[in-house]
Amino acid sequence: MTFLQGSLLYGLFALSIPVIIHLLNRRRFRTVKWAAMQFVLKATRESRGKKRLKQIIILTCRALAIAALIFAISRPMLGGFLGWGSGKIDTVVLILDRSPSMERREADGQPVKRESVLARVATAMQELDGARLVLIDSATNEAQDIPSPDVLLELSTTGPTDAAADIPGLLSTAIEYLQEAKPSRSEIWIASDLQRTDWSPDDPRWAAFRAGLDELQPQLVQLRILSLNSRKRNDYAITTLAARREAGELLLDLELTREEDAGPATLPVTYNINGARSASTIQIEGQSIRFQKRLPLEGQSDGGYGWVAIPTDTNSRNNVSYYAFGAEAPAYAYYVHEDGVPDEVIEALGRAAAPGLPNQELTVLPENLGHQVDWERASLVVWQAALPTGPVAEQLLKFIQTGGVAVFLPPAQDSENSFGGISWGAVTESADGRYFIVKEWNHQDGPLRDGVDGTPVPLQRLRAILRREISGDTTELAEWDDGSTLLGRRIIDNGTALFLNTLPDYSWSNLEQTAVHLVALQRSLNLGSQRHGAGFFAIAGQSNAQPEAEEIRSRLDAYSKGDPANADYEAGVYKFGERIVAVNRSSSEDSLGQTSNPDLDTALAGTNFQLFEESSTTGDPLVREAWRAFLVAMLLLLIAEALLCLQPRRPLALPPTPQPST
């Protein structure tokens, strides 16, 4: 509880007044000569106990009535958010989560969570007259003095953004501010929806924050969390996973998600490409669905941009996703082979990497010319030789880290080289008259996944005589019947390294006949080509979503006007100089994970924080003056005291004079 006139609380010393008066009254007695003394003595003896208790209760009522009066004139501020234990506050540091998830609107006509909490903070600050309000918002992560709480809702630094919030980072900024400003009594208010990805409760910076709070002593800092984590309505979100040219069309990989699986639903989806709109419907079952959309480019060879939108619902910020794509350019694949590889194998792998589709180019290099790979433009590198070492290995690793895909095939010669901790083992031959066959593989993920229409790749037809064991830590995507790995994967940053342990050579396997290697390489090439398309995508709030030096930013899409002051943190299609970048919200903002109370207890251990969980749809103020309640309490206490004091005195009737019998 906060008291606006805290100094008046010294009046609580007046609690002793009833006791003092009582004691003085006992001293200031009058003397009366009394005849019926035997009854006074008896009554005094018998009145001990419950009478004394009654007297104590009466005194307590009087003392509490005075306390209630003192509290009332001290102007107490009551509210679940501030709660008990607060004194006069000098400074309130408001940490505002401006991430897209705060833009939920739980009921039609009601403000979004961010606006709701800002309105309540403004009301609370008006009640705490004299307290300084400092805003640290999740987009700028800078402390800003707010001259008047009335303007909170009008500030650009409290407006909506598409950037994720970094709560530990914001708290670090708050600590730095408090260390510099040194207010005597301050409070940190965190207004957030407790989205786990924003809070990162396992982040090591929480320990630093706790230590920072300790160092602030003897400053009194109270930490309060206004949790706006209610989710009363279902919410749909659309995300563009990738956008690339393919056969004269733009191929969009999209994902539609929803918070609750409310059964099958059909949703209209609007597509905009270079200003031209089209629409279709998509049916969703379960919580998410990934789908592809092909948009005709109609011979356009230049780059372009657009957006994909679903109808506005609970949270309008995740109902649109932007994309951009570059000018037409081939996908480059490199095939590096060891010496002595049969021409049939080279041809088979070459056909698989570049089967004749447009905009695909393949360069075949012997092992000793592996350094000639153009790592910048390559999308796929097929390495069928001893694992690279030295500079070539470093370049290959960097290529993978930047989104490229490398497919390693077993060399004929044994080698002890390793790449990323993975090496080729010995060649294993199947028993006479028997083959290695595939036991199972991942139908959902990886280059051997089922087709969009659900058709599986014909891996069950694969028969192998020879294979080279894979040593090292990989994720198994396909497994031989004896438990050995056929295809292993290692994700390295943005790229992928695949290890396939047999060859499309009749002396090794019938891979060539099954064409499984073609599917795998084409899918790997597509995946790798996204490293070039990735240059057209950025996450709001991150550095690549902002123009570089001497670049001028202009917004291209017409989906929404946005706030120019928040352009650094808003999704949209922007032109940075000559570049076109589609800026989207972070995929983490669509995450449903919440920071649990145990997580908070761990992250904020020892900080004595107070969590105020409040439905965002209620308009209750965070604080309100509570003097009326105290006056009512005082009145009730006085009535109780009066009832105890003014107990009905039964008139003592004289007994009738008995009539003696004669």
Add this chain to the structure above:
Amino acid sequence: MKYDFLDADVLARLGALPVESRLAMIGNVVGKHRSPHRGSSVEFAEYRKYVQGDDTRRLDWKAFARSDRYYIKEFEADTNLRAYFLVDCSGSMNFASGEHDTKIQYARKLAASLSYLLVNQGDAAGLSCCTDTLHLEIPPSRRPAQLQIIFDTLANIVPTGETGLIGALHTVAEKIGQRALVVIISDLFTDPAALADALQHLRFRKHDISVFHLMDQQEIDFDFNRPYRFVDLEDGTSVVAEPNLIAEEYAAALQEFFRDVEAACHDVHADYHLVTTNQNYEDIMRDFLTARLPKQGRG
């Protein structure tokens, strides 16, 4: 009048009412009260068989003529009344609230007025004043000069000390040889059980007992609004108490006391009157005298 506790007008008004005894008295002279003995009054009492030695002048010849048996016709004997006024002179009798009389003043009025009425109708009146250390006793006499003695004694009473009522009652019971009217005027602030014993003693001696139980209205109401130090009028002990807090217990104790005293009086067929000093003593005396009048002639 010389004595402030006597009011001539009141005595004149009450003079029309006789002081009657509710029991047969044994006096030493002829009077107007019933006697347990047979005598020569005009009131027929009973027939009894003649025995040798009886006065033949009292034979009922008409009865002999009817029944051929000798019967003696007996008549009631009338005698005078002897009354003892036992006045409690303990310190507690000195209590008065407001403008009312103290209990001893009220007792003086009752005792003096009744003495006057008794002597005036030819009966004897005596007085006994008691405390724990003092026991004045004026034997009953029907001489007019007796009144002077009684009045002077009453006027000179100074209530002090603890009550000696119980001892005085036993003393009176032992000393009075013949049946008498014993009028007790006291606040009875003593042990009700001991009081009951003393009254039983009096009753055993066949005395007609009347009790004027004097109380001050404030002693009953116990109406105080602040802490008081109560100082005992008898032994000087004191206690500080908040009347508001103990009023309930005080009232209960007082009720229990009244109940016990009333029961003690009822058991001995005593004529019990609870009187508060704010009441008009003339009304009290009138009620007392009226209630003692025979309801249907004599007997």
